[in-house]
Amino acid sequence: MDFNKNSNSKTMKAVVVTDQAAGIAGMKLADRPIPKAAINDVIVQVHASGFVPTELEWPSTWANRTGLNRAPSIPGHELAGVVTALGYGTTGLSVGQRVFGLADWYRDGTLAEYVAIEARNLAPLPGDVDFTVGASLPISGLTAWQGLFQHGRLRAGQSILVHGAAGAVGSMVTQLAREAGAYVIGTGRAADRQKVIGFGAHEFVDLENDVLEDAGGVDLVFDVIGGDVQKRSAGMVKAGGTLVSVVGPVEVRPADGLAVDFVVEADRAQLGEIVQRVRDGRLQVNIGITASLDDALAALNPNGRRKGKSIIRVRQ
Numbered sequence: 001m002d003f004n005k006n007s008n009s010k011t012m013k014a015v016v017v018t019d020q021a022a023g024i025a026g027m028k029l030a031d032r033p034i035p036k037a038a039i040n041d042v043i044v045q046v047h048a049s050g051f052v053p054t055e056l057e058w059p060s061t062w063a064n065r066t067g068l069n070r071a072p073s074i075p076g077h078e079l080a081g082v083v084t085a086l087g088y089g090t091t092g093l094s095v096g097q098r099v100f101g102l103a104d105w106y107r108d109g110t111l112a113e114y115v116a117i118e119a120r121n122l123a124p125l126p127g128d129v130d131f132t133v134g135a136s137l138p139i140s141g142l143t144a145w146q147g148l149f150q151h152g153r154l155r156a157g158q159s160i161l162v163h164g165a166a167g168a169v170g171s172m173v174t175q176l177a178r179e180a181g182a183y184v185i186g187t188g189r190a191a192d193r194q195k196v197i198g199f200g201a202h203e204f205v206d207l208e209n210d211v212l213e214d215a216g217g218v219d220l221v222f223d224v225i226g227g228d229v230q231k232r233s234a235g236m237v238k239a240g241g242t243l244v245s246v247v248g249p250v251e252v253r254p255a256d257g258l259a260v261d262f263v264v265e266a267d268r269a270q271l272g273e274i275v276q277r278v279r280d281g282r283l284q285v286n287i288g289i290t291a292s293l294d295d296a297l298a299a300l301n302p303n304g305r306r307k308g309k310s311i312i313r314v315r316q
């Protein structure tokens, strides 16, 4: 069905945010117009959407690329779903195709029944991979892949310190680094020890009770925590090594190594590598809560700790 034809008269259900100060508690369910496909876009009927808890702190949730206010905006930047329409000039994907991928930070996101998204941000989702699984992979999988292999240049035989290794990004980093032949030291809270070892870490450092520096020097630090943990980690990078941060600019650089901070980018080929590893059992997903769109507001405002990626099943 081509929803572009009558989109003025059609609305969809979506989670929207209008109040930056209110954070996740300010999310509301609302009716929004079904988006239209721009040049090289597709419209995807969202089956499952991933949510990163820090999204509502990102400037791109609130302002467009020219700095103008864009609220009310729809959060959610990961999706798995089915293509329902193609924009002008769009190639490489077809109507009816199962896809998954990473939505543009500055456009309305995926906590909605439909999303307009550039085709290049998406990859085919194999028929044997569930939509919930597909939606859990784009941000955490691509961040791990790019941080390890592009920015961190990890090679077999090297050692890596993975902070927050029980979390959405850290669990992917741990598994991919282990598969690549690295010696993996995962960190986290005391309760995360078994989970991190289960993802393949050789050692675990309990950041609440152990002395981080006792883990010794490493070739690569992959940081998702920042602050004091990151500053202390800089001193653990061996000569020629790298500190990779996904939580903003590095404040203390390794004495004789590189420091890189980056924001993940969409990459169809890398998404293909990641989903293939899930299919053949080399990569476990790390899904915390799943809930319907109607239950999204309560589910995304948990009382306790989040454990892994939060997924909203938009279409049951």
Ligand SMILES: NC(=O)c1ccc[n+]([C@@H]2O[C@H](COP(=O)([O-])OP(=O)(O)OC[C@H]3O[C@@H](n4cnc5c(N)ncnc54)[C@H](OP(=O)(O)O)[C@@H]3O)[C@@H](O)[C@H]2O)c1
Residues within 6 Å of the ligand: 052, 053, 054, 055, 139, 140, 143, 163, 164, 165, 166, 167, 168, 169, 170, 187, 188, 189, 207, 208, 224, 225, 229, 245, 246, 247, 248, 262, 263, 264, 305, 306, 308, 309
């Ligand atoms: N630059 C990028 O492209 C990019 C991409 C993806 C994510 N990110 C950022 O990376 C961060 C992590 O994302 P995520 O989705 O992996 O989050 P997550 O699933 O919450 O994982 C973070 C993990 O680190 C743990 N942790 C945090 N602070 C800790 C501390 N002081 N001591 C011990 N453990 C600690 C968390 O435990 P608790 O839950 O108990 O705190 C959790 O297990 C977020 O800030 C996110 O915005 C950036």
